[in-house]
Amino acid sequence: MMDALILSRIQFAANISFHILFPTITIALGWFLLFFKLRFQWTGDLKWMEAYRFWVKIFALSFAMGVVSGITMSFQFGTNWPGFMESVGNIAGPLLAYEVMTAFFLEAVFIGIMLFGFSRVPNWLHTTATFLVAFGTTMSTFWIIVLNSWMHTPQGFEMVDGVAFATNWWEIIFNPSMPYRLAHMLLASGLTVSFLIAGLAALRYILGDRKETVRSQIRAGLTFGALLIPIQIFAGDLHGLNTLEHQPAKVAAMEGNWETGPNTPLVLFGIPDEEARTNHFEVAIPNGASIILKHSPDGVVPGLNDFVAEDGTVLHPPVAPVFWSFRVMVGTGFAMLLLSWGSLAFLWRRADDGRRFAIRRLPKPLLWALVPMALSGWLATLAGWYTTEIGRQPWLVTGVLDTSAAVADVPAPMVLSTLIGYLAIYAALLFAYLSVVVYLTIKARHGEPLTELTPGSGAAVVDAITRDGGAGPRAIPAE
Amino acid sequence: MELLGFPATQWLPFAFASLMGFSILLYVILDGYDLGVGILTPLAGSEEERDMMVASIGPFWDANETWLVLAVGLLLVAFPSAHGLILSTLYLPVFVMLVGLILRGVSFEFRVKARAKYKALWNNLFFIGSLMTSLSQGFMLGLYVMGLQFTPLTILFATLCALGLTMGYAFIGATWLIAKSEGALQVDAVAWARKSILGAAAGIGAISVATPLVSERLWNKWLSFPEALYLAPLPILSLMLLSILWRGLETHPRGEGVRAWIPFISALGLFTLAYIGLAYSFYPYVVPEKLTIFEAASAPESLLIILVGAMVVVPTILAYTILAYWVFRGKTRELRYD
Ligand code: HDD
């Protein structure tokens, strides 16, 4: 029988992994919607409005998933991690409170106007509501990343009797890893949505939907992807250097490096073995890690063996999960780089009519590759968070609170039953979400291109039934 | 830092208890009406009617639910030890509530976006989710009143409260529909309100009778002289509101205008009075009979920094909430993205 600690950890990890999927989409999709809407206003081209109307549905769906799983998250602290709030509540509390007050209400109120207000409020108010929703999701990210980063690199507090008291809020908010983590997360969201847009549009194109809006969406997705990914790789590198400074054990686990020393190779592949404290089947670039982390071949790089106490207690995170999830993230990042720049290179060539960026010029394999890459952002984001969070173990708050001290003494069978419950619901909902996204994509293929800006394609209520018949919902018969 | 002569360790916990109480109250009446509409959906006469019911709450439910997040957040930040104690004691009912909130929240979207043949499934989940949420909230309320003890008697009482609160939500939901709908749906809503008001009244009655019996402290608080005199307005006003409602619903409020809002506004009044009664009973305890707000409060510095923000932000939130209600004023129309 597993104990309540490990079960609570699995439950927390499952909940947050499920939650993060949807904010990752909504954070950037909000800005994309604003982009589509403004493009329409500036160019008057209805293809942008079509894009808006399609993606606003995905946004609404993702947002609802984000909200319900987020509410679950806010209860988890109390139900499973009471020790967390008791010891660092004085710091985590205000940050969470500010998130609710400055971000959640903003989103929650204006999402109503954004979704259903298009023909009810003046255009400027609708645009403002769209902006405020996007801004709200970004503020959410800011506050929660501040908290999370503080857990990784805490400062600006003092401990009195095992309880943290804030001494300097400025230091708490602008803790050393916050700027890197925030930038990296926002870029991750932008990339996730870029590839989602390009991928679903590519699916429509493959299914024979050649509308202008589909091509523009492929182009927009690819362009934003191509612009963001080099920045992301650069930001990731800086993030890693920052981690090296503050959490060397995590970097050692990411690199799979056991011995501290100069001329450390960069391990591309290998199977870390914590028992034998070595890697099997290692493929490595000589001096690579020293060059990346210290910018010189003989730079000294910390190794995992430095983080074992005299009595043999291991003080570094579990190596294999960190090592592998880091490689999945970086690998996905380079796949994004290749695909977006490769596709743009093909699109750059002139088509027969002399125009550039004709989707027709995109080779089939690249077009097809875009479809599975629609989910690449999710993969990289999850992998990145696993690197980060597992890499912090055995600490919950680095150097302050270890994970086992924070768990609730709820009986293990009870945790097990709720864990099974959550897993079942999440699996079902994920399946439903993906099916509906695919269904909406396939259905959009049958729609006619917009010819004028009249209502007629976006009834949120009875989307499936009444609208397919062409008529609006009937008025309720008066008595 | 003193305020009106009270040290920070006194007035800050009090301020936070009030703020938390305010957001719980807003949650109960706001999410109460939309949960209530959810509970009533199976009774809809036709699919169009059901769509209208959901459309009447569509633009509001998310913001309504956010008051719960704020309330739990405030409990978490202002009274961390109480937060842990309450939530780990109520572990299973909280789980049921969360599952309910999840099912309900996503059904809003899925019922209109999934293939038509699945609409009935999502309608059912929408109903079940609303029901699970309100039952579990009522159950937790009952246990809380009983001092968070699990005995056969308290569980029985909590079960009664679960039913009572569910009826209460259905009632406030029905009055919301009276205000926001017209035609056949409005007529139905009046009938639903007339039935559910009985359950709601019984629930409020049961809690009022049970509360003084729970402990000697509560007995003295309610039934000794002269406190009983100051408190007399609570039951008297409640009874007056009940009779206004009961007679008002008899004459079938109809159509546009302020008249259709009378039942909803009276229902708000009723909920608020009942809530004030509860708040009075428990003050100054945050965990009944165990932990007072003063013992459970977190560091004054942390509370102060939140309070400063709240003074600015909460009025702003209220202002833009009013904007949203203004934008979607009048009788419910179909919800469209374009
Ligand atoms: C689309 C998503 C995505 C992509 C393509 C990348 N990352 Fe990333 N990475 C994330 C999404 C992400 C993330 C999920 O957003 C994380 C988790 C926490 C954070 O701040 O960002 C993350 C964490 C993270 C960390 C952990 C830092 C720490 O916690 O101490 C490092 C060192 C990198 N990344 C480095 C990179 C590098 C060198 C990349 C080059 C290809 C890269 N990331 C691509």
Ligand code: HEM
């Ligand atoms: C930004 C807000 C976040 C906070 C406040 C946070 C907090 C926590 C806490 C309290 C734990 C303790 C449980 C444990 O150690 O097992 C944890 C672990 C974990 N978190 Fe996070 N987390 C955040 C973001 C994320 C995200 C976005 C993901 C994944 C997508 C994630 C993945 C994990 C995983 C996998 C663990 C388990 C690590 C282990 O047990 O080895 N976290 N985090």
Ligand code: HEM
């Ligand atoms: C332990 C950590 C977390 C908690 C307690 C939490 C809590 C919540 C809650 C309660 C909501 C619903 C808000 C509403 O009612 O509108 C929400 C939504 C959101 N969360 Fe989280 N969250 C956590 C982690 C994260 C992380 C790691 C991110 C991103 C980096 C994130 C970003 C967002 C965003 C952008 C939203 C709003 C958009 C949406 O609903 O999709 N959250 N979160």
